[in-house]
Amino acid sequence: MALFSAVANQTMDCQLTIQQIKSASVFPEMVSAHGKHTLYWDLQYWEFFQRFLLELSYLLENSAYGDRFTERVLAICYDYLSLKLLHIPELAYCIQVNRERKFSAQDKTVAAASLGTLELIGSNYESGVYYSRFLVFYHEFFHLYYKLNPTAKVEDSKRLNKLAELYCGGDWLTDLANDEMSSLLMEGFQTLLHSEPDKLLEEASCDYRALIETISMQRKLTNKDQIFAHELQEIHDAFHMNQTFLSYLTNISSCWEILYKTYQRVDSYEELLQRSQPYFDKAAHMAIIRNSIIPDFLDKLNIKKYDMPSYISILDKPYIKAAIHKVGDQMVDLDFMLYAIEESIRLSRLPHYDPFELKNIVLRNAGYRTAAE
């Protein structure tokens, strides 16, 4: 944290406080009020991410771990969802109950005993944990930087826009054997090019700056003039792992919340699908842009910038992709979602239903102490 504070103070003339918390908001947040800025470094996110990294590391070492990976990452997703949807406590509670039914044996923390197997699972876990913290810090930091330096945001967005045009106009996609993937990437870039600069290009700019600054920080910390290929590989791998995890979580919670709210406003299943499908499609589209398009684009930029021979993400292995997709598919399985939503609505209609008490129950089950304790 001291390092991050030092970086912030050197880069910008502003008061930035970094506070470690653990909360049901889950994600690190940059909060600004009365000219003061605080980065809430939410340890809940890192707990979930480390659990995910551990499972991913096992899978990378052993392709036969696929089913176990799916089961354990689903448990992480349910734990996340029950916190993220805490503002709808009846839904959070139903998700939590179902999680306990399906995965009661799964640990909720990265057990110390598991860390003893790190020698077996290689350095993916260690480098992922190490570099992802820098990447997330810099991403959040540059959101604040752009807020306080709007000119820099415009310049960075224009630069990325020009590079994206170059990317679209060039033959960088010709090495792709898969025409479908090529079309998807091109469509994603077109979205990026024509997006509102205040949102998508800003996210891409923050990701770009996060990568560049993390690389620069690593050089300073190791006191070297250049970055080695294996370090660059590790930084980009950490970036991909974090983006994949992050976009899956945000996609999942968006879909659940949209479906819950739409369910209460419609009269038929057909109308439910009709009204919620566009939001599902948009959430999925955003997830693809954040976990595929932008990372792929930034990979290619840095290959040229740092003269890397090539870069292939460790997540590109077919069995890894399949395992991650399986988690996503099960988390937004419509039958289960509707079941949980119907159960939660039934719960909210009980005579002694108290949303505040239910919220506290969910928090206590998740290991939090509540105000009453």
Next chain:
Amino acid sequence: MLIFEILPDATDIKDDILSSIPESEVVSVDSLDGNDLIQILVPLAAVIMPVISQIVQKYFDNSCVTIKFDGIEISALGYEKAMKILKEVLAQRGAAKNNDTSN
């Protein structure tokens, strides 16, 4: 604390709430998950309940606004239920204050 969460570009809504309830505080939140929003923190006090009631009624069904109290999204409960909760909380606080004073 009552919190109105609004999308960053819903400046009209933000200005409306701030001008109606000057006691509010504005906080901007940039989250790692990309859900950036403006939070307007409104202290729950009996004296401004009529104004709060008007604002809640105006915006409880607006897709750009989420109204939360103590972490619960009360805007999703409907206007009547939301106001019932807020009034009950105020009443409980009033009763607790009376007990403290008499002790």
